[in-house]
Amino acid sequence: MYLKSIEMQGFKSFANKTILQFHDGITGVVGPNGSGKSNVGDAVRWVLGEQSAKQLRGGNMQDVIFSGTETRKPLGYASVAITLDNSDHKLNVDFEEVTVTRRLYRSGESEYLMNGASCRLKDINELFYDTGIGKEGYSIIGQGQIDKILSGKPEERRELFDEAAGIVKFKRRKAVTEKKLAEEQQNLVRVNDILSELT
Numbered sequence: 001m002y003l004k005s006i007e008m009q010g011f012k013s014f015a016n017k018t019i020l021q022f023h024d025g026i027t028g029v030v031g032p033n034g035s036g037k038s039n040v041g042d043a044v045r046w047v048l049g050e051q052s053a054k055q056l057r058g059g060n061m062q063d064v065i066f067s068g069t070e071t072r073k074p075l076g077y078a079s080v081a082i083t084l085d086n087s088d089h090k091l092n093v094d095f096e097e098v099t100v101t102r103r104l105y106r107s108g109e110s111e112y113l114m115n116g117a118s119c120r121l122k123d124i125n126e127l128f129y130d131t132g133i134g135k136e137g138y139s140i141i142g143q144g145q146i147d148k149i150l151s152g153k154p155e156e157r158r159e160l161f162d163e164a165a166g167i168v169k170f171k172r173r174k175a176v177t178e179k180k181l182a183e184e185q186q187n188l189v190r191v192n193d194i195l196s197e198l199t
């Protein structure tokens, strides 16, 4: 699996539709200060479901929408799509190629799409569990992140190893099941209370 392309429109400094295509090997993005290099990384974080505007270097989420320049009006929405080659089926779907799209309108309305079909953020998170690609994955290493990992708590560091070992999805499922069990336990207590009132 590898990143084949990123398509951005109305996202931060990328007002026009911009498509970046990637091939085997290493790709370097170069350009003068302020030309939008970091915005490319932000676009990938954002499409993978980043919910924190701060992580995207903004004050609120609408800040990712192109805000205009002296010569150009602001735009009404931001859209980012990434396409991954899935010929090795590392992503647990039948498609050879997977395109994930996120759009946000100034009204606050937003949508996620997977290969063109509308989906929930939860579906995208589940698609990328244990691949290292998700928002919490290690495929995007931001500035200062290595320091944070090295000086972080052992439990936080452990999360990275869990992701690499491929056990995150089992831990999430266990947490959901434990929550359901606790709820059922409460229901049983209530049923027993009612029964003892009736007898």
Ligand code: ATP
Binding pocket: 011, 012, 013, 014, 031, 032, 033, 034, 035, 036, 037, 038, 039, 040, 063, 064, 065, 066, 067, 068
């Ligand atoms: P450096 O080399 O200094 O780190 P960079 O190439 O990584 O710079 P970025 O930080 O990606 O640059 O881009 C910053 C540019 O993006 C600024 O010119 C800023 O005005 C522009 N920008 C950020 N958000 C928006 C937005 N919503 N609308 C229009 N332009 C934006």
